[in-house]
Amino acid sequence: MQYQLKINGESRTIDAEPGTPLLWVLRDGLELTGTKFGCGVAYCGACTVHIDGEPTRSCQTFVEDAVDSEITTIEGAKDKIAQAVQAAWQEKDVVQCGWCQSGQIMSAIGLLSENPKPTDAEIKDYMQGNACRCATYVRINEAIKLASEKLEA
Amino acid sequence: MNINVSRRGFLMGSAAGTAALLVGxxxxxVLAAGSVAAATDLNPFVKIDADGTVTVIIKHFEMGQGTTTGLTTLxxxxxxxxxxxxxxxxxPADNERYSNLFFHAQGTGGSTSIANSFMQYREAGAAARDLLVRAAAQSWDVDASSIAVDNGILTSGGNSGHFGEFIAIAATLEAVEKPTVKTPDQFKLIGSDKLHxxxxxxxxxxxxMFAMDVNLPGMIYAAIMRSPKFGGTVVSFDDSAAKDVGGFIAAQVLPNKAGVVAFGKNTWAAFQSRDALSVQWDFSQAETRSTDTMIADHKALLDAPQFDANHEVPLASxxxxxxxAAKTIDAEFTFPFLAHAPLESENCVIEPTKNGVRVHDGCQFPTFTRPMVAAALELDPSQVEIRTLYAGGSFGRRANATSDYNTEAAMAFAVSGRKVPVKLIWxxxxxxxxxxxxxxxAHRAKIGLDADGKITGWDHRIAIKSIVKGTPFAGMVQGDIDPTSVEGVSESLYNVPNFGVGLSDFQTPVPINWWRSVGHTHTGFVMETLMDMLATETDQDPIEMRLAMLDPAGANQARMIEAIKQVREISGWKKGDKRGFASHFSFNTCVAVVADVxxxxTSVHVNKLFMAVECGVAVNPDVIRAQMEGGAGYALSAIFRNEITLTDxxxxxxxxPDYELLRNHEMPAIEVAIVQSNNAPTGVGEPGVPPTAPAVANAIFAKTGKRITDLPMTKAGFDFV
Structure with a gap:
């Protein structure tokens, strides 16, 4: 089947079997490999992208259900909040292995988009769906705080 | 020689065909320098391009532990x-010239990256600097001693130029064999907290770029159906259902009969096709026991240890x-199988080349991967090129002597017909x-005390499957003892009289491997829980008691004393504190932890961990802190609730969902003190793991009076929030 997807502001046509998770369309079909495979069951958050602005697990989103939506991946995350989050991530040296970080960042952008000044508890609550095997959580939370402060300034 | 072809390709590729100075x-x-054109016999650590760009060639892989930052700093x-x-x-893969100086093999592990590279990479940098200075002196016709170097710029009087301007002359000069390196007071970057x-x-x-991100023209995707019981082999298979999967290409038995590989046009098709296979297995050589039986079998081995690890104190004595003894402390401990679960699951790509194959991998041990892939494909190792990419975690998983997933990928590539690249994904x-x-x-300990509470003897027994016996790492075995089975007990820093250690090797087809901090994952927990039991039994402060058992005249003991004192200070520890303490020496590093829970x-929350680490010269202090944080988090995930269990x-x-990783809201606050030290740098990737677990267990005991001796802690009825 051919599908027309709107990804990072561009229209892309791809060939995929119905029922294929958006994750594999992005990674194998479109070479947008910044979105990562972690568990395949929407349990770790490594595959998080934005669909119509909402952080969504792409491993459990069928390609046919993503048609007509605006899909944003880490490669297309370039707005003011995304830039602030990525800069804060670098300032705090959050990353270790890095595999989960695209998903962490997409979730963090989602958090700050709906709650520009999250409390520590709100950050932990919102971010608990994104697992980090290197346990970079202390810095993830510091970076979200820093991005929030910079956006407010 | 193919090996030179691949190295030349690497050099030319990275130099984009332009002139560059190489020092390696x-x-x-021995240290030498040359230009790209003349350097077919040189393996560089540093490359300087005509525009002045400096590239550091990283001989270790990066799984998040900071090696790219560390070696570059040096x-x-x-x-x-x-x-x-x-x-x-x-x-690139080169056993000789990019070897880990501690292993005499190219590989990353044992928290050795900085420790073994510390002088080698500094000397390469110093040699390059010396060449550039002499080249500039020649070019400007000034005395070399008049030249200053700062931030990539050389200056002398009114002369000034960047590195790239002098590479042509520098490439014609002889590198000094033993360049002068800086003294610690001259360091600007080593020890700096400002480097990102x-x-x-x-x-x-x-x-x-990670291996799983590699997309090559014509590439097909592979997933493997493995035996549901370890050690089973394929008898026959039926792929009729797989043929209905869109994107299915073919299915074939692997040459070693360990599984059936399904090929698909993309990852999803490969997974779907694999899941649709029906396979008949031969389980005659397979593990068929359940966990309860295996635990009982371990405990039975403790009754009569096969080997004495401490020959001077045999258990019989x-x-x-x-x-x-006036009194004894008796305790038994059990630990489960644990998966490393790196977030980027095992995968690699094998691509046909003119001379053989190229393996795209987050490659932890090229020394093993290269010959294993070569053997699976009946090639000479020199025909196997390795392109190392970032690894999305490893924690030891990617370093195994069988190079299991690389070998699987090579077998899949072989049965695919060797014409197109194959990406294997788990x-x-x-x-x-x-x-x-x-x-x-399983561990069992009996500690004898005299009437004054002094230790008179310590009988310590361990039953575990050996990691290295029967593998290419078997050279590590000392006598009958696999050191990774007993490390942390047999080489404890504490002064203990009559300390006997017995070992029994458990046998099972379940494949096992080093897991972040290896033997110390269990030995550290046991030793530090026993020390806490001893402190309770003899009514001593756990910190004071340990300090009294360490001899300040011993180099590592003195380092540990310093770490313990620093963690006591930053945590504000007082006698009678209802927190937990533990300290452990591993990978030549001392870490002491205070846990506040x-x-x-029955619900436990770890509020804060105070950690002090003595790891010699702190090359990148922030990376060290990050590794303490990460090591602690890795330990917590395991002890809270992780276990791999078997049924039949x-x-x-x-x-x-049933091997739940530590989550954001469960991560404690962490404060790290790094002991100022002039000792040579030691490991940091693993040493944060071992003392964290017992510090938390000892804190739970302080709060509840309940000892935790069987992991994970859910077995003791606790849950974690």
Whole structure:
């Protein structure tokens, strides 16, 4: 089947079997490999992208259900909040292995988009769906705080 | 020679065909320099391009532990390069010239990256600086001693130029064999807290390349159906259902009969096709026991240890000593199999080349991967090229002597017809069920005390499957003892009289492997829980008691004393403190931890960990802190609730819902003190793991009076919030 997807502001046509998770369309079909495979069951958050602005697990989103939506991946995350989050991530040296970080960042952008000044508890609550095997959580939370402060300034 | 073809290709590729100065080691292993064109016999650590760009060639792989940042710091320090513009590139496979100096093999592990590279990479940087200075002196016709170097710029009087301007002359000069390196007071980058990680931007904008991100023209995807019981082999299979899967290409038995590989046009098609296979297995050689039986079998081995790890104190000699004891402390511990569960599951790409194959991999041990892939494809190792990419975690999983997933990929490539690139991907279920676990183990200890509470003898027994016996790492075995089975007990820093250690090797087809901190994952827990029991039994402060058992005249003991004192200070520890303390020496590093927990009914929350680390010269203090944080988090995930269990030989867990990783809200606050030290640097990737677990267990005891001796802690009725 051919599908027309709107990804990072561009229209892309791809060939995929119905029922294929958006994750594999992005990674194998479109070479947008910044979105990562972690568990395949929407349990770790490594595959998080934005669909119509909402952080969504792409491993459990069928390609046919993503048609007509605006899909944003880490490669297309370039707005003011995304830039602030990525800069804060670098300032705090959050990353270790890095595999989960695209998903962490997409979730963090989602958090700050709906709650520009999250409390520590709100950050932990919102971010608990994104697992980090290197346990970079202390810095993830510091970076979200820093991005929030910079956006407010 | 193919090996030179691949090295030349690597050099030319990275130099984009332009002139560049290379400084590294020549065939004799001594420092040498040359231009790209003349350097076919040289393996560089540093490359300087005509535009002045400095590239540090990283001989270790990066799984998040900070090696790209660390090795770059060492070169940039001595070269006086501009940190912000220094680039990194991973080294090609070359056992000799890119070997880990501690292993005499190219590989990353044992928390050795900085420790073994510390002088080598500094000397390479210093040699490059010396060449550039002499070249500039020649070019400007000034005395070399008049030249200053700072941030990638050379100056002398009114003359000034960047590195790239002098590479042509520098490439014609002889490198000094033993360049002068800086003294610690001259360091600008080593020890600086202002350096950001070199892998920072690529890992925050999605551009960092991992093996699973490799997409090649014509590439097909492979997933493997493995035996549900470890050690089973394929009898026959039926792929008729797989033929209905869109994107299915073919299915074939692997040459070693360990599984059936399904090929698909993309990852999803490969997974779907694999799941649709029906396979008949031969389980005659397979593990068919369940976990309860295996634990009982471990405990039975403790009754009669096969080997004495401490020959000076055989266990038999302790019987009369312990019989005379006024009192004994008796304890038994059990530990489950654990999966490493790196978030990027096992995968690699094998691509046909003119001369053989290229393996795209987050390659932890090229020394093993190369010959294993070569053997599977009946090639000479020199025909196997390795392109190392970032690894999405490893924690030991990617370093195994069989190079299991690389070999699988090579077998899949072989049966595919060798014409197109093959990407093998493990699903998370494959990873959780696929073995190479931290081995299950059991400990039993009997500590004899006299009437004054002094230790008179210590009978310590361990049953565990050996990690290295029967593998290419078997050279590590000392007598009958696999050191990774007893490390942390047999080489404890504490002064203990009559300390006997017995070992029994457990046998099982379940494949096992080193897991972040290896034997110390269990030995550290046991030793530090026993020390806490001893402190309670003898009514001593756990910290004071340990300090009294360490001899300040011993080099590592003195380092540990310092770490313990620092953690006591930053945590504000007082006698009678209802917190937990533990300290452990591993990978030549001393770490001491104070854990602060809250327990409500049976629910535990770890509020804060105070950690002090003595790891010699702190090359990148912030990376050290990050590794302490990460090591602690890795330990907590395991002790809270992680275990791999078997029912009739089949793994009960399958994915993160039943092998739950530590989550954001469960991560404690962490404060790290780094002991100021002039000792040579030692490891930091692993040493944060071992003392964290017992510090938390001892804190739970302080709050509840309940000892935790069987892991995970859910077995003691606790849950974690």
């Amino acid at each position: 080691v020549n065939a004799n292993g 070169v940039a320090e001595e070269l006086d390069a501009d940190w912000s513009t220094v680039q990194t590139a991973f080294a 990680r070199k892998d920072n931007s690529g890992k925050t904008n999605g551009t960092a 302790l019987e009369p000593v312990l019989a005379r 699903s998370r279920e494959d990873d959780i069920r696929g073995g190479y676990y931290r081995p299950m183990s 809250t327990v409500e009914d 030989g089949e793994v009960d867990q399958s994915n993160f």
